[in-house]
Amino acid sequence: MAAHTSQSVAKAAGDDVENNDAAARGRSRLADGRNTGTGNKNGARGGLRRALATHWYAWTMIAPVVLVLGVIIGWPLVRGVYLSLTDANERNVARTIGVRHIDATYRFVGLDNYTAVLGDPVFLQRLVWTVVWTVACVSITFTIGLALANMLNRDFRGRAAYRMALILPWAVPGFVSVFAWRFLFNRDNGILNKVLDGGGISAIPWLDDPTWAKFSVIAVNVWLGVPFMMVALLGGLQSIPGELYEAAEMDGATPWQRFRHITLPGLRSVSMTVILLSTIWTFNMFPVIFLLTRGGPGDSTEILVTQAFREAFITSPRDFATSATWGVLILALLMIFALVYRRSLRKQGEVW
Amino acid sequence: MRRGIAATALVAALALAATACGGDSKDDGQGTQAGGELSGTVTWWDTSNDAEKASFQKIAEAFTAKHPKVTVKYVNVPYGDAQNKIKNAFSSGSDAPDVIRADVGWVADFASLQYLDEVPAETAGKIDAEFLPQAAASGKYEGKSYAVPQVIDTLGLFYNKKMLADAGVQPPATLEELKTAAAAIKAKTGKAGLYLRGDDSYWFLPLIYGEGGDLVDAKNKTVTVDNPAGVKAFKAARDLVTSGAALTNATDGWTNMQTAFKSGEVAMMINGPWAVADTYAGDQFKDKANLGVAAVPAGSVKAGAPQGGHDLAVYAGSKNTAAAHAFVDYMTSQEVQVQTAKELSLLPTRTAAYEQPDVKGSEMVQFFKPAVDKAVERAWIPENGSLFEPLKVEYTKAITGSSSPEDAAKAAGAEFRKILKGWK
Numbered sequence: 001m002a003a004h005t006s007q008s009v010a011k012a013a014g015d016d017v018e019n020n021d022a023a024a025r026g027r028s029r030l031a032d033g034r035n036t037g038t039g040n041k042n043g044a045r046g047g048l049r050r051a052l053a054t055h056w057y058a059w060t061m062i063a064p065v066v067l068v069l070g071v072i073i074g075w076p077l078v079r080g081v082y083l084s085l086t087d088a089n090e091r092n093v094a095r096t097i098g099v100r101h102i103d104a105t106y107r108f109v110g111l112d113n114y115t116a117v118l119g120d121p122v123f124l125q126r127l128v129w130t131v132v133w134t135v136a137c138v139s140i141t142f143t144i145g146l147a148l149a150n151m152l153n154r155d156f157r158g159r160a161a162y163r164m165a166l167i168l169p170w171a172v173p174g175f176v177s178v179f180a181w182r183f184l185f186n187r188d189n190g191i192l193n194k195v196l197d198g199g200g201i202s203a204i205p206w207l208d209d210p211t212w213a214k215f216s217v218i219a220v221n222v223w224l225g226v227p228f229m230m231v232a233l234l235g236g237l238q239s240i241p242g243e244l245y246e247a248a249e250m251d252g253a254t255p256w257q258r259f260r261h262i263t264l265p266g267l268r269s270v271s272m273t274v275i276l277l278s279t280i281w282t283f284n285m286f287p288v289i290f291l292l293t294r295g296g297p298g299d300s301t302e303i304l305v306t307q308a309f310r311e312a313f314i315t316s317p318r319d320f321a322t323s324a325t326w327g328v329l330i331l332a333l334l335m336i337f338a339l340v341y342r343r344s345l346r347k348q349g350e351v352w
Numbered sequence: 353m354r355r356g357i358a359a360t361a362l363v364a365a366l367a368l369a370a371t372a373c374g375g376d377s378k379d380d381g382q383g384t385q386a387g388g389e390l391s392g393t394v395t396w397w398d399t400s401n402d403a404e405k406a407s408f409q410k411i412a413e414a415f416t417a418k419h420p421k422v423t424v425k426y427v428n429v430p431y432g433d434a435q436n437k438i439k440n441a442f443s444s445g446s447d448a449p450d451v452i453r454a455d456v457g458w459v460a461d462f463a464s465l466q467y468l469d470e471v472p473a474e475t476a477g478k479i480d481a482e483f484l485p486q487a488a489a490s491g492k493y494e495g496k497s498y499a500v501p502q503v504i505d506t507l508g509l510f511y512n513k514k515m516l517a518d519a520g521v522q523p524p525a526t527l528e529e530l531k532t533a534a535a536a537i538k539a540k541t542g543k544a545g546l547y548l549r550g551d552d553s554y555w556f557l558p559l560i561y562g563e564g565g566d567l568v569d570a571k572n573k574t575v576t577v578d579n580p581a582g583v584k585a586f587k588a589a590r591d592l593v594t595s596g597a598a599l600t601n602a603t604d605g606w607t608n609m610q611t612a613f614k615s616g617e618v619a620m621m622i623n624g625p626w627a628v629a630d631t632y633a634g635d636q637f638k639d640k641a642n643l644g645v646a647a648v649p650a651g652s653v654k655a656g657a658p659q660g661g662h663d664l665a666v667y668a669g670s671k672n673t674a675a676a677h678a679f680v681d682y683m684t685s686q687e688v689q690v691q692t693a694k695e696l697s698l699l700p701t702r703t704a705a706y707e708q709p710d711v712k713g714s715e716m717v718q719f720f721k722p723a724v725d726k727a728v729e730r731a732w733i734p735e736n737g738s739l740f741e742p743l744k745v746e747y748t749k750a751i752t753g754s755s756s757p758e759d760a761a762k763a764a765g766a767e768f769r770k771i772l773k774g775w776k
Contacts, residue, residue, distance in 0.1 A: 090465060095443050097466060098669025187601055188608045188617075208550075208602040210754045296551070297602030298749035313436055315771055316461050316738040 077331075084113055084324035090317035106321070113325040122307070123329075130283060130303040133214075137221045137282045138275060144222065145229025146271075150263070152230070153237045163234075170227035178291040181220045182207075185292075210300035213293050217301050221288045225281075229274060236270030237263065276341055280334055304330050391421035392672040394679045397438065397449040399431040399662070403630035407695050415682050422675050431455075435737055442467040442667060450670040451679055454499060456490035456661045457736040463493035464734040469666040469673055471497040475681060486729050487701040491663045493732070499663035500684045501701035503692065505624045506727035507558055507657040508720060509646045512636055515541060515619040516644075523620075523646040527562070527588060530620075530649045534597035537619045547609045547621040548592055550600035550751040553743035555622060557658040560585035561728050562651020567739055568768065570731035574776040577743070578765030581653075586750040586757035588651055593751055602748050610634075622648055624660060628697035628716050645719045659727035661701070693717050699724060735771050742767035 052059060086106045094104035117123050152163055169177060184192050185206035193203040206216045244262050253261070286305045289295060295302035295310070302310070304326060312323030394415075400408050409426045416424060427449065429437055435458055441448040442462070454462060462468050471479070476497040479488045483501055491499035511523050516533070519540040524530040534545020549555040560566060565581025568574065576582065592598040599618060601608045610627065612618045614634025623631075628643075637643050648657045664683055666676040682688065689700035690708045697716035700706065711717050730736060746764040749755035755763070769775055 090439075090443070096445055096669075097442070098445070098667075098671065100466075100668065102466065182604070186604055186608065188599075189611055205602075205752075207604075208600075208752055210752075213602075293603060296745070296748055297752050298754055299745045300749075300754065310741075313439075314738070314741045316439075316735060317465070318439070 080324045080327055083321055084328045085110060086321050088320045093320065113321050117322065117325050126302055126304050126307050133218065133303055134279055134282045136218050137225065138278050140222050141225040141229050141278060142275060144226050145233055148230045149233035149237055152234060166230055167227045169223055174224060174287050175291055177224060178220060178288055182292055185216055207293055208297055210297060213297055213301050217289055217292055220292055221282065221285060225278060232270055232274045233267060236267045240266035272345060283334060389421055390419045390675045390678055392675050393423045393425055394451060394672060394675050395425040395427060395449045396451045397427050397429045399429055399434045399453045401626060401630065403633065404696050411688055411691060415679055418682065445669050448667050448669060450667055450672055450676040452665055453502065453662050454665050456663055457730065459491055459499045459663050459665060460493045460732050461734040461737050463498040467668055468498040469668045471500060472677055475500060482703060483701050484703060486659055487661060490661065490732055499665035500680050502662045502664050502684050503698045504661035504701050504724050505626060505699055506659055506720065506724050507622050507624050507648050508723055509620055509648055510623050511620045511644045511646065512616060513642050513644045515616060523644060524649050526650045531595055531597045544599045544618045545620060546598040547612050547618040548598040548600050549605040549609055550748055551602050551605035553740045553747045556589060556747045558622060558648040558656060559588050559651060561656025562653060564653035568731055570733055575765050575768040575772065577768060578761040583758055583761045586760045589751045590757055600751055602752050625697050625699055625716055625720050645716065647723060656728045657723065659729050738771050739768060
């Protein structure tokens with residue numbers, strides 16, 4: 001990979017300064033790059049230095065972005081990891097109240113927070129439900145999104161109107177949708193139960209029963225997630241050449257066979273991306289859970305992120321260290337997931 | 353921590369969306385010189401409910417009549433989110449209010465974090481001399497006064513007089529009587545007997561006091577929620593629901609309770625004076641005389657309701673503390689307390705206010721005053737407010753049947769000991 005880029009850029013740069021020393025150095029660098037392209041450690045470091053020397057202008061241009069990202073993402077991240085190794089809470093962190101400044105007095109405690117969190121059965125409970133919630137949401141959202149995308153990918157009257165209608169849930173701010181659903185789900189006064197009552201079915205305790213509450217949060221998240229899936233997959237569908245379907249039809253392939261052997265493989269790169277994205281989003285989908293059930297009834301719909309929030313903001317003094325620990329663990333889980341996912345895609349021959 | 357920041361940002365965004373607060377309270381609030389005329393802006397975060405807030409806004413803004421150079425900026429912060437919002441604002445310092453209305457359970461917490469400005473000595477002396485002693489206790493932390501009591505309250509049993517008469521029952525005095533009464537109401541009117549909030553653990557307190565228990569014993573630094581009395585209380589809660597005597601919800605309890613009671617879907621509810629103004633707005637209570645209040649039903653040991661209420665406190669970082677303290681004095685003055693007692697049936701905290709005809713004439717005040725005198729004082733410890741969230745989780749689990757009363761009590765005790773480090 002390193003060899004590829006340095007080759008092409010060196011070539012481009014080399015064209016202008018064909019006859020001076022820089023070009024000569026460039027060529028020798030090019031040769032080195034090829035040799036070290038196999039990827040041993042030393043070579044990689046040398047490659048980085050050479051890359052810096054060659055692409056200094058590119059680095060200069062992206063420096064502001066790197067700086068901003070470093071400040072708004074990198075620094076809080078580093079700080080979060082540091083906090084998770086301390087006993088920081090609301091009582092001992094530095095704060096300024098008017099003109100009075102109170103200095104921080106928290107201490108470094110090493111991995112105590114991690115052993116405490118991982119040793120608590122609550123972590124495993126939350127993790128299991130978070131995984132169930134993520135898998136359920138993503139698979140249902142994907143299936144419905146794919147079905148709708150297939151339906152909308154043909155010519156029929158009013159197609160644009162249908163597409164608009166199906167994208168609408170996406171356009172409404174998330175918290176508005178969630179509050180609307182909360183009203184619908186209300187056991188005593190909600191529309192859903194009024195309708196069921198009309199049909200002779202007794203009221204369902206949507207948000208009052210742990211199992212129904214889990215069903216409800218998943219349903220709302222699917223409602224919010226389908227438009228994105230649908231749009232992404234529709235885009236993917238439109239990039240599959242129509243000739244393939246025509247040829248398959250000539251060969252006498254059934255609709256199911258066409259779907260399995262043309263549509264699904266054709267959609268693969270798009271679907272792999274949206275599944276990864278949607279998994280990460282769902283794993284950390286704070287607003288749906290927090291606004292719909294607050295993790296309840298009891299703590300039955302609490303996922304890892306809402307639990308981290310609970311640690312930091314519900315109890316007093318707010319426990320920043322434990323919350324940071326949960327945050328770091330969540331990040332670690334997602335990174336492990338992304339790595340495993342990437343590896344499995346590589347095995348299937350996808351380039352990532 | 354990134355998650356935490358995202359969450360904070362979300363909450364902050366919601367806070368802005370919900371109240372459209374934001375503002376520039378401090379820039380112009382240069383305060384006053386000693387002895388000079390008060391000036392500047394006082395931002396007040398009020399947590400009163402929808403039925404009460406218009407009255408409070410009017411009263412607050414009338415402060416300007418006494419101090420023309422002071423502008424009062426009234427912001428209503430929904431009670432449920434207020435503790436967090438206040439903490440966020442106080443710890444960041446930007447756009448923090450000058451005065452807050454704090455639940456009595458929050459004062460020690462905020463004071464221990466050094467967020468509150470001490471009450472001036474002159475006012476502090478008056479609190480001891482002129483206020484109900486149990487109300488005065490709630491504003492103190494480590495012997496110093498940090499808040500002035502605004503209103504005091506406790507829980508009572510609200511009942512629909514007509515529905516009870518139709519069913520031929522008296523207001524129940526014990527949980528056993530309540531179950532019998534509920535069965536009679538169900539038989540005669542087809543409606544449910546009681547609405548018991550299952551989504552807020554404050555409503556669990558009468559049940560645990562009724563069994564002779566309490567959440568904690570602050571004197572001996574002991575968690576008591578999981579002792580036998582506590583277990584019996586969780587059982588009593590579950591029993592009210594399974595026996596069909598009480599309706600409950602795990603979400604939106606406040607709205608569902610008020611809707612059900614106001615429309616006559618249930619005959620009784622357990623609630624406090626802050627619900628009176630809203631209840632009177634209901635169809636069933638067009639004739640105010642139809643609303644009756646009795647003491648909360650007794651458990652197997654006694655009848656006990658928690659002492660609650662709200663205090664007003666000044667932010668230690670306020671740039672306009674002189675005007676802020678003057679505003680607190682005004683809002684807790686006898687004149688204002690009499691007015692809120694008359695308009696909203698809220699109970700004054702000043703002893704002398706109870707001698708005023710408007711207060712004496714209020715039926716609700718007449719009921720609640722003796723109830724408040726007997727109410728169970730909670731432990732005024734900084735962690736007081738934090739106990740309700742873990743308790744809510746277990747209470748909801750027990751009342752909806754997803755956890756046994758024994759497990760719920762045990763789990764609540766374990767959570768309490770995590771919060772109260774070093775307690776037994």
